[in-house]
Amino acid sequence: MELLYGHPKSLVSIQSKYCPGCGHGVIHRLITEVIDEMGLQERSIITNPVGCSIWAEYYFDFDSVQPAHGRTPAAATGIKRNLKDHLVICYQGDGDLAAIGTAEIIHAANRGEKFTTIFVNNAIYGMTGGQMAPTTLVGQYATTSPRGRDPGEAGMGYPIKVCELLSSLGGTRYLARGAVNNPVNIKKTKKMIRTAFEAQMRGEGFTMVEILSQCPTNWKLSPPESIDWLEKNMIPFYPLGEIKNTLSTAAAPAGAGN
Amino acid sequence: MTEKTFIAGFGGQGVISLGQMWVYCAMKEGLIVSFFPFYGAEKRGGIARASVIVSEEEIASPIVAKADTVVIMSQDSVEIAEEKCAQGGTILLNSSLVKTDPNRPDAKILHIPCNEIAEKIGDGRIANMVMMGALSQTTGAVKLDHADEILKTFFPPSKHGLIPMNIKAIEAGKQACLSCE
Amino acid sequence: MSKEIRLMKGNEAIGEAAIRAGCASYFGYPITPQNELTAYMAANMLPAGRIFIQAESEVSAINMVYGAAATGVRAMTSSSSPGISLKQEGISYLCGADLPAVVVNVARAGPGLGGITPAQGDYFQSTRGGGHGDYHTIVLAPKGVQEAADLTFEAFELSDKYKIPVLVLADGLIGQMMESVVLPDPVDMAALPRKPWAVGHQARDKRGVNHVSSMNLDPATLEKANLKREAHYDMVKKELCRYEEMQVEDADLVIVAYGTSARVSMSAVQAGRAKGLKIGLFRPITLWPFPYERIAALAEKEGRKFLSVEMSMGQMVEDVRLAVNGRAPVAHYGRTGGMIHNEEEVLAAAERMLNA
Secondary structure, eight states: OOOOSOOOTTBOOSOOSOOTTOSHHHHHHHHHHHHHHHTOGGGEEEEOOSSGGGGHHHHBSSEEEOOOTTOHHHHHHHHHHHOTTSEEEEEEEHHIIIIITHHHHHHHHHTTOSSEEEEEEOSSOTTTTSOOOTTOOTTOOBTTBTTOOOSSTTOOOOOOOHHHHHTTSTTEEEEEEEEOSSHHHHHHHHHHHHHHHHHHHHTOSEEEEEEEOOOHHHHTOOHHHHHHHIIIIIHHHSOOEEEEEOOTTSOOOTTTTO | OEEEEEEEEETTSSHHHHHHHHHHHHHHTTOEEEEEEEEOSSOSSOEEEEEEEEESSOOOOSSOSSEEEEEEOSGGGHHHHHTTEEEEEEEEEETTTOOSOOSOTTSEEEEEOHHHHHHHHTOGGGHHHHHHHHHHHHHOSSOOTTHHHHHHHHSOGGGGGGHHHHHHHHHHHHHHHHHHO | OOOOEEEEEHHHHHHHHHHHTTEEEEEEOOOTTSHHHHHHHHHHHTTTTOEEEEOSSHHHHHHHHHHHHHTTOEEEEEEOHHHHHHHHHHHHHHHHTTOOOEEEEEEBOOSTTOOSSBOOTTHHHHHSOSSSSSOOOEEEOOSSHHHHHHHHHHHHHHHHHHTOOEEEEEEHHHHHOEEEEEOOOOOOGGGSOOOTTSSSOHHHHTOOOOEEOOOOOOHHHHHHHHHHHHHHHHHHHHHHOOEEEESOTTOSEEEEOOHHHHHHHHHHHHHHHHTTOOEEEEEESEEESOOHHHHHHHTTSTTOEEEEEOSSSSSHHHHHHHHHTTSSOEEEEOOOTTOOOOHHHHHHHHHHHHHO
């Protein structure tokens, strides 16, 4: 009898520390499914960032490196440059990537570092208990924006669209945004991850998949409510799809060749 | 034998390359050497200076506090350089550009018209090599008898064409020093 | 065959020694007075098929080192004082993850942006850990270009051997000065022992999964890890203390100095001896581990005094006091702000102390 669906080989079979309804678990599963499909378990290295996913080494059944907060792309650079034929995954949250590590991600992307960044955007700081993230929406509540994010009077800045920000950099080849709030989006996100990993193994340049993800605990919502909230609030601001694709496999843009 | 030299001049006069070439030749003649350049905080038009030591023994401090020989390439470096000369030491003046003698009655002062000699040979930029010849002559610390061979290993092959002119400048410097001693 | 003698700047000799030691990855950010080192690595690493990146910051450079070191290769970064301050977080992580790496500090004058001329004001930062947490790095202090090359080469060996980052603490004078140098023979990189804890090549090495991390959120296990590391440090202290002595046997006054200050103090000792003064020089080569025991033994001699000569307001003097432990007078002399004392000033300070 053929097994059609099971637990990914690269994903350790233990109960995770993630809260009910959290998107990290789904994202971990997507990453490991793709790794298994590509047969890369013994050639994969993940950098697990400071944030809720700091325990990634418990969950991923392959090598890992845990760098300083925000320095994940720098460490991933040091790893990938020395292990060119390995799959290097730079797993980052919105605080790690878009706040404390802004310099590192911009320059790694600009150098065209050949690892793949999985950018988990849940618009809040999870591990430290619900503080405002660079991607927190205008008006969204956080412990450090108790009356809602206010870019005006309070000078809290605007939510950063990371894919769009990086898209102007010469070193970036594939920037896509997915979400894990429903099966359709999850399937599309998996395809993006596969595209990015394949491009990395071909050595094409910087690839990143931004994934909109739920954080019911810090959004103060139930898991079903958080799925709905992501759909109604995040997706309109952070549009899903390929923001940039200049990979060798990319479909010719409409009108090309005319 | 230990010869401590302090060299000063304005930026662009080849003070640094004079010091480097001096220690390079000394090293090739089997001596122990140290060369420490110092630029004024003002990077352009500032006074370039170098502490240079060649010795038969291990060199302790690479900083020349009191120099056996002071080389002054320009008028504006007189004030900085004159106090570096040890009691009864030697001061080599580039008399083409230095018009007032340092206030050091205890020192032996030798006037070498480096720029004039260099221009006669064909290029004012080798005034520093004229001075290196004079420094060799007066100190005897670095002989420079086989400078042509040594300079071949100092310069990249593309610059070997310049070596004969440099050798001429060194020899002329030695002669100029002899005639004023 | 006699070895080739070359005239090199300290910064370049450090770079060449690192390359010969099998440094596979170099990451740096420009800062005076160590720029020749970064430029040397740029010019020589890439043609040799090795990795060179001019990072966007010192912070990034040290974390690239972290990643590279995690893969088991020999990795290095260099900077000067303010840049080394920026690297401290990364150095703490390297120590927490027990990763070998080489960091070179061509020190300049501080605090803050300070100046670009040589200084020794980074002694506390270098020997007390510099970053957060319970850790040490091995600190090697060369006195000139030859030793800068030798110690840089050895730094890679020591770092791999002990799994502790090694800091080569030079200063702007050693970086900028030219001296003759005989370089060590290059190592065969392919023959370097594999590191079983490194990430990558899991299938080739037929091993389980490796995790490189400094994280330990359970206080009991973190305490255990720190105690284990401390015991390891104790072993390094026993094995590695290194120093040089010059005319200390009969000395009434022992100058304690490292690096450039030691070179100047050598001249002061020579001049003092010529005047009939019984002074000597004790030069620590390893600043961590610091040769406390040897200084303590030297302090046994009746009437002996110690003068710590540093291009700082007095930092190593605290270690000399710890070593002497009240058995002899200890004082500090030094210039700061990028001013370098000369031998006359050092000798005058020694004479003042002798006559006090």
